[in-house]
Amino acid sequence: AWTVLAAMPLLIPSYVGGFALVAMMGPRGMFQDLLAPFGVERLPSIYGFPGALWALTLFTYPYLYxxxxxxxxxxxxxxxxxARSLGHSPWRTFLRVTLPNLRxxxxxxxxxxxxxxxxxxxxxxxxRFNSFTRAIYVQYLSSFDRSLASILSLVLVFMTVLLLFAERRSRGRTRYYRSSAGVFRRQRTVMLGKWRWxxxxxxxxxxxxxxxxxxxxxxxxxxxxxxxxxSLAPVWQAALNSIQAASLAAGSAVVLALPVAYFSVRYPSRLSSLVSQSVYVGYGxxxxxxxxxxxxxxxxxxxxLYQTLAMLIFAYVVRFLPQAMGSIQSSLVQINPRLEEAGRSLGLNRRAVLWRIVVPLLRPGMLAGAALVFLTTIKELPATLLLGPTGFTTLATQIWSATD
Known part of the structure; x- marks a missing residue:
């Protein structure tokens, strides 16, 4: 139960979490109303770096967990x-053995x-914390010259690439696998004793x-x-628009991810690796x-195409295509290529093998990828704000307009 509960904050969009934090701790919030009878007129400001740190910590820790x-x-x-047999205490074992292997x-x-x-x-x-993304959005809305927003975007891209490069370098050449064959054993449950509560x-x-x-x-x-x-009337139309856009994005992502995943798994080469890795650039x-x-x-x-649903769907697909491709690739590597060879030996051409053998076996992975893209698309805010057609509101933009 704790495993599921601890991961569930991933389902809450960060802007919903930020709204909940402001509604709870901000001016005229819940805590302010509760403490007003005791003479507390104003709580410390939740805005700025402390509030942003609080919100992002609460709603991103499941990635690390x-x-x-x-x-x-x-x-x-x-x-x-x-390590224990050599005389190390539990804490020393954790610091000298467990923690380095978790790097x-x-x-x-x-x-x-x-x-x-x-x-x-x-x-x-x-x-109201002036991060790069907020500064880019403010410059885009308030300035006729969008060059500053472009420069800020390039700086943000550079920081992202630098972060990815640093992570790659941090891996080093250290090996974290056994150098000899062994038998897999389940982890032993540790009794916490007095530390349980x-x-x-x-x-x-x-x-x-x-x-x-x-x-x-x-x-x-x-x-x-x-x-x-x-009234909840505006919410229903926003919900229908969200479902429509997310469904189109999920379907398009699966259709585009299928040939790329098949090419990278069944025909491994430098070209297929390059094509596969280029798909993940958008996600970074x-x-x-x-x-x-x-x-x-x-x-x-x-x-x-400007401010059309087609361009909005294209942005969703560029952003979340790796989610669909990852699920399809994971399923494809588990399908024995001999099944396809058997289909070819029975007279089926490549297209028939793909649609009559591979796709039915890939259905769980395709559905999982589509569901992941669907859920992520519904939460996407900046792309919807900037690219959505005029009058096209989604749940994300509706929440944003109600809290802005």
Whole structure:
């Protein structure tokens, strides 16, 4: 249960988390109303760096948590047992053996958190912290000359590439696998003893702060708005638009990812590796940078596509295509190529083999990739704000307009 609960904050968009934080701790927020009878007129400001740090920490820690959890599950327990047999205490074993072997997992999780933080737009904007993404958006809206926004975008791209390069260099040449054959064994459950309740309280506080409290705040303000006579009519149209755009993006991503994944898995070469890696470039770029580049392209070279649903879907696909391709590749490597050879030996051509053998076996991976793209697209804010057609509101933009 803790595994699921600790990962669920990933489902909450950062701008929703930022809104919940402002509604709870900001001026005229819940805490302010609760403390008013005691003479507290104003709480310390939640805006700026403290609020942005609070929000992004709460809603990005699952990236690090899931990565480290995977590393712990794959860690050979014989390493810790060998250290204990040599007289090391549990803490010394953790510091000298366990922690160094978790370095790749910690680095990978930290990279995801750093990339998300660099590309985040909603939380930092709601909490009025002048990050690169907020500065780019403000310059885009307030200036007739968009060159400064372009320069800021290039700086942000450079920082992203530099971060990826640093992560690659940090791996080094250290080996983290066994040098001899061994038998896989499950990790032994460690009894916490007197530390059981402190650990339980800590986990409960983290899950409450990142999941239960934001959800409770949103439900509170929803009920309060409904009792005050607020209408949900605009929400239904925004929900339909979100479902439409996300469905088109998910379907397009799966269709485009299938041939690329098949080419990279079944025909490994430098060319297929280059094509596969180029797909992931879009995922490493912040959404606002992709959106801004498409705005410039559409306004200057493709006016017939500017502010159309087609360009918005294209931006979604560029941004989230790797999610679909990763799921399809993972499923494809588990399909025995001999099944395709058997189909060819029975007289089927390549297209028939693909549609009658490969695609049915890939259906779970395709559905998983489509679902991942669908959920991520619904949460996407900066690309929708900059590229959405006039009057086309989604749940993300509706939330943004209500909190801006």
């Amino acid at each position: 899931l990565s480290v959890r995977t590393g712990l599950l794959n860690l050979d327990p014989a390493l810790e047992e060998a 790749p997992s910690i680095t990978a999780g930290a990279l995801l958190v750093a990339l998300y933080t660099l590309s985040d737009f909603g939380a930092v904007s709601l909490l 402190p650990a339980l309280i800590f986990c409960g506080l983290v899950v409450s702060a990142a999941l239960l409290v934001p959800t409770g705040v949103i439900v509170f303000w929803l009920v309060r708005g409904l009792l005050a006579g607020e 770029l912040p959404g606002i940078v992709i959106a801004l580049s498409l705005v410039f392209f559409g306004a200057n070279f493709a006016t017939f």
